[in-house]
Amino acid sequence: MNRRDAISRVGLILGGTVIGAEFFISGCKSGSKVNTDDLFSKETTAYLNEVGETILPETKTPGAKAANVGGFMAIMVRDCYTAADQKIFNKGLSQLNEATDKKFKKSFMEADAKQRTEILTDLDKEAKEYSKTKKPEDPNHYFTMIKQLTLLGFFTSEEGATKALRYVAVPGKYDGNYPYKKGDRAWALS
């Protein structure tokens, strides 16, 4: 993101939820650090990878797990989140298990793909509903965080950028009238 991109983009993103992008433009306050070591345990990254995979599953292209989105989420929460958001995120991981348990009497990891999808679809609706009335100072919804990190982590990963999207390191030219047909993949950005 340079200035020219920033100027055009501000105009383009009005009214829409900008997933991921807000990490790049919003400053935020720090607070006392939360212990995030647990995020890096094998169990937690595996759990996050499964959550990510449910949001962006393998289709004809690789899914979030192949891009290790779980590991990416752990790094981002540790380094880029405020202490308040870290707490929400950590607590959210338990809340997600509790919600799965309530509905299916099992943990998220024990649930099958269909059950996971059902749980996260409900959560996505809940988070979207929440965001409609959320004031800037209200706490973020943990599922919004998870979804944002999954999308950002996946589409900027090597797997996501080169296989789910198309990445051209050195285009060499510009064509402003390039043919497109439905199904062609989008370009990954620099």
Add this chain to the structure above:
Amino acid sequence: MSTNTYDAIVIGSGISGGWAAKELTEKGLKTIMLERGKNIEHIKDYVNANKGPWEFEHRGGRTQQMIDDYPVLKRDYPLNETNLDFWTNEKESPYTEIKRFDWFRGYQVGGRSLMWGRQSYRWHDTDFEANAKDGIGTDWPIRYKDLHDWYGYAERFAGISGNKDGVPILPDGDFMPPMEMNIVEKDVQKRYKEFYKDTRHFVIGRTANITVPHNNRTNCQYRNKCWLGCPFGAYFSTQSATLPAAVATGNLTLRPWSIVTKILYDKNTKKAKGVEVLDAETNKTYEFFAKIVFVNASALNSAWVLMNSATDVWEGGLGSSSGQLGHNVMDHHLGVGAGGRVEGFEDKYTFGRRANGIYIPRYRNLNGEKRDYIRGFGYQGGGSRSGWSRDIAELNIGGDFKDALTEPGSWGFGMGGFGETLPYHENKITLDKTNKDKWGLPILAFDVECKDNERKMRIDMMNDAKEMLENAGVKDVKSYTTDPVLGRGIHEMGTARMGRDPKSSVLNGNNQVWDAKNVFVTDGAAMASSACQNPSLTYMALTARAVDFAVKELKKGNI
């Protein structure tokens, strides 16, 4: 002592310093270019230039540590992981904000020429005449005709791509072939033209990215990674263009880590005899001597150097006899514009990442129009298809959601304004003598704000953007504005202005300090007004012109 003596000294190595060094050395002067920060070697030190997005741990974003370390840079887009090394360490080099001022600096060889926006526009006589007509500030001592040839000279060397649009307010230059508008921009342009005829214009941006090979530089490869440093040398920077030219003469010495603390002023000759340098690494002090000193430390730091010089003669420093040194701080105010959706063109896309957009030159307060403010503004923007970060209302999660996001979304068009800021005497920087930087040097204190004229202009900037896009067929247009903060345009100007009278200006019409004829200031500090065009091309032209004058004067024995 003799090893510290040169024909010319250049303070600063950014856009204007690099130009000064190139011109001086090409005219045969042994020149030392002093840069306060580290060296950045062309290509070799562009360490992130060839990385994919996945090679950045935080994918280019900002960590809490970075937010703590960069309390100013974090206020806008520049704080990021990919080129953090090019932005000034704020803990080492703080400044005082009596009023908020976003100062985004680059202390290294090349300065901000490494990260600049590259948009390059000539000024028009309307701009040079404005102060005199409005009775504001001081009259520019030059007019367009004085810079016309120098603009061409600067464009031909720097390599500016652009279209000869024939827009009266925005003189055409000696351009390389223009970059291309995409299909949607062309469509918006067509409707814009139908609506506004010849009263307003919509053109491809003029940018310092070369579109054909030039001076051993490779043409732009459309990677849009310019601000990481370009391994192809495809955009103008000190490193890609002026530095190699200066080095090739055999006349250049480049000294990084050299903080110029003052210009050494000789009371008897009323000229500078050299500069004092604090080595930023060793804290040792050195003196360098020369017949000519070019001050190109960027507008605010050039004023800082002058304020610290000749204080035994003038308490406020060299150039302060005018009462204008450090005053009239200007920038372009921005953060206001509009954007919306463009219908159709689903079978069209773009290939390549064009580091350029469209430009709408100023149209307000021209041809007899009188708004409730004076001067004007321009817009930069562009059209594109949205990507994976868009919202898909009907899909939540899962395979269909993912597959939908792997395809481009609909087209949109967005643009933002750049507004002229007036030179207010009370908008000033001063030395804060109580707070010091890492080297124990006094820091700058900022007392600068947007005023009524800018605020009124911003209402037009917001409403016009929406209205024009709607008139050009863009749908669901939404406008936005922000609280105007100066500095974030990163076009600081005005702190040692040119003028016709030593009583009201720091520099004369040749960028010569009235009070020391062998000292020249040719960066943003010299500007008597700001216009609304991106200013760097004008600094290049002013610098080349001033060097030409300085060397002629030197040969005549006048300095």
